[in-house]
Amino acid sequence: xxxxxNNSVPKKDDNYTHNINRNNERSLxxxxxxxxxxxxxxxxxxxxxxxxxxxxxxLMGLADKEYPHQKITNVNDIAVGDSVEFHFPSxxxxxxxxxxxxxxxxxxxxxxxxxxxxxxxxxEQKEMVCPCHHGVFDVNTGAPTAGPPRRALPEIVVHxxxxxxxxxxxxxxxx
Amino acid sequence: xxxSYFGVIILCITLSMNIVFTQLLVHQYYHENYINVLIYxxxxxxxxxxxxxVYKKEKNKGGANYEKK
Numbered sequence: 001x002x003x004x005x006n007n008s009v010p011k012k013d014d015n016y017t018h019n020i021n022r023n024n025e026r027s028l029x030x031x032x033x034x035x036x037x038x039x040x041x042x043x044x045x046x047x048x049x050x051x052x053x054x055x056x057x058x059l060m061g062l063a064d065k066e067y068p069h070q071k072i073t074n075v076n077d078i079a080v081g082d083s084v085e086f087h088f089p090s091x092x093x094x095x096x097x098x099x100x101x102x103x104x105x106x107x108x109x110x111x112x113x114x115x116x117x118x119x120x121x122x123x124e125q126k127e128m129v130c131p132c133h134h135g136v137f138d139v140n141t142g143a144p145t146a147g148p149p150r151r152a153l154p155e156i157v158v159h160x161x162x163x164x165x166x167x168x169x170x171x172x173x174x175x
Numbered sequence: 176x177x178x179s180y181f182g183v184i185i186l187c188i189t190l191s192m193n194i195v196f197t198q199l200l201v202h203q204y205y206h207e208n209y210i211n212v213l214i215y216x217x218x219x220x221x222x223x224x225x226x227x228x229v230y231k232k233e234k235n236k237g238g239a240n241y242e243k244k
Contacts, residue, residue, distance in 0.1 A: 030178060030180075030183060031234050033183065034182055034183055034186050034229075034230050034233065034234060035230060035234075037183075037186035037187065037189070037190050037226065037230075038186060038223075038226040038227055038229075038230040040190055040193070041186075041189055041190055041193055041222055041223045041225075041226035041227075042223050042226070042227075044190075044193035044194070044196075044197055044219050044222070044223070045193075045219050045220045045222065045223035047197065047219075048196070048197060048200055048215070048216045048219040048220065049216065049220075051200055051201065051204050051212055051216060052200075052212060052213055052216035052217075054204065054212075055204060055209035055210075055212035055213055055216075056209070056213065058207070058209050059209045059210070059213075113205075151205060151206070
């Protein structure tokens with residue numbers, strides 16, 4: 001250990017609880033900056049792992065979506081041009097059923113694809129509108145037509161049987 | 176002392192590619208193109224050893240003692 005005049009440890013500071021007076025300890029030099037960048041790359045690598053795991057799970061068919069059919073409403077209870085809210089497939093996935101014509105029904109999961117606000121069917125405008133940031137969706141396809149959302153609403157396949165409307169499954173996006 | 180910013184620039188590019196790949200990955204996940212998700216995840220993971228390699232290679236460049244070695 002060097003004991004020249006500048007490097008010697010003063011007697012009063014010669015204990016390990018007070019050895020925090022290092023030069024430039026808090027400055028960020030070129031090497032420290034590069035170290036931060038490399039560490040951030042590691043964070044990104046780790047953060048992308050769960051997405052890959054979920055994707056692999058979907059690819060292996062472990063999450064093949066077939067839910068028990070769920071009754072939404074009776075045909076008589078919904079007039080043409082009206083909508084009914086329901087939850088499908090789980091009680092946390094709110095959805096909306098719209099009767100467009102006498103025998104034409106469409107249903108979408110109505111969490112806006114922008115920030116998951118509920119999307120409403122506006123009868124007068126013939127559009128589905130998200131009130132949070134004025135996102136607008138086409139009612140026939142679920143595709144976004146205005147505002148911030150970029151992805152279509154997930155469509156729910158419905159099935160009419162014995163005067164009742166059933167939700168069958170959630171349609172996958174066309175690739 | 177002459178500083179070498181080559182490593183800094185390469186690492187900045189690596190990190191910006193990380194950000195781009197992560198953004199694409201999340202979008203492809205919600206578009207349900209799961210093969211693309213795996214591709215972007217691999218890109219992100221490969222960039223990490225690349226960043227470490229560049230850091231190891233460049234950390235002592237441009238220092239006062241570098242030329243003597």
